[in-house]
Amino acid sequence: MIRETIGTIIICIGVLFVAIGVFGLFRFNNFFDRILIGSKIDTVGFITICTGALIRSGLTWFSLKVLLLMAVVMIINPVITHAIARSAYHGGFRLKEEDSDASGD
Amino acid sequence: MIDVVAYSLAALAVLTSLRIIIGPTVWDRLLGFNLMSSKLIMLIVICAIIFEKNFLLDIALTYALLGFVSTLFIARFVRDRGRI
Numbered sequence: 698m699i700r701e702t703i704g705t706i707i708i709c710i711g712v713l714f715v716a717i718g719v720f721g722l723f724r725f726n727n728f729f730d731r732i733l734i735g736s737k738i739d740t741v742g743f744i745t746i747c748t749g750a751l752i753r754s755g756l757t758w759f760s761l762k763v764l765l766l767m768a769v770v771m772i773i774n775p776v777i778t779h780a781i782a783r784s785a786y787h788g789g790f791r792l793k794e795e796d797s798d799a800s801g802d
Numbered sequence: 803m804i805d806v807v808a809y810s811l812a813a814l815a816v817l818t819s820l821r822i823i824i825g826p827t828v829w830d831r832l833l834g835f836n837l838m839s840s841k842l843i844m845l846i847v848i849c850a851i852i853f854e855k856n857f858l859l860d861i862a863l864t865y866a867l868l869g870f871v872s873t874l875f876i877a878r879f880v881r882d883r884g885r886i
Binding site for chain 1: 803827859870877878880
C-alpha cells in the first residue's frame, strides 16, 4: 500500500514536468528554443512516469515491459528531435526570419 | 488519484495539438506531432496501470516505433523538398 502511494506521487511529479514542457512550448518565439524545451522536458517526464509505474507494480512482467518501453523511448526521442532540427537547418530555415516576425516581444 | 493523472494528460495532449494548428512552419507542426504522440504513449501506460492489462504496453511499444519511423522519413522528405 505504501508502495502504491509513492508510485502515484512520482507519477504526479512526472505530469508536472510535462505541464511545464507544454507551457514552454507556447512561451518561446523561436523554433529552436521551442524544440529544445519541448523535447527535453518531455523526455524527463516520460522517464519519471515510467519510474513511478515501476515502483507501483513491483517486480513482475508488467515492470519488465515498462523497462523495455523506457529504454526504447530513451533512444528514440533524442534521435527524432535531432532529425527534426537537422531537417530545419538544412532545409533553409534560419533564425533571422522568425526574429523579424516576433519583434513585438 | 490515478484517474486525475489520466484526465490531465489527455488535456495536455489537446493543448499540444494546438501547436500543430497554429505552427508557422512545417517543422513546428512536425514537433507538435512528435510531442503529442509521446503524450499519448504516456496515456497508454497510465491506462495499462488503471485496467491492469499487460497487452496495452505492447500497443504502446508498437506506437512508439511506428511514430519514430514515420517522423524520421517525413523529416527527410521535407529536407529534400519532395525528392525521395
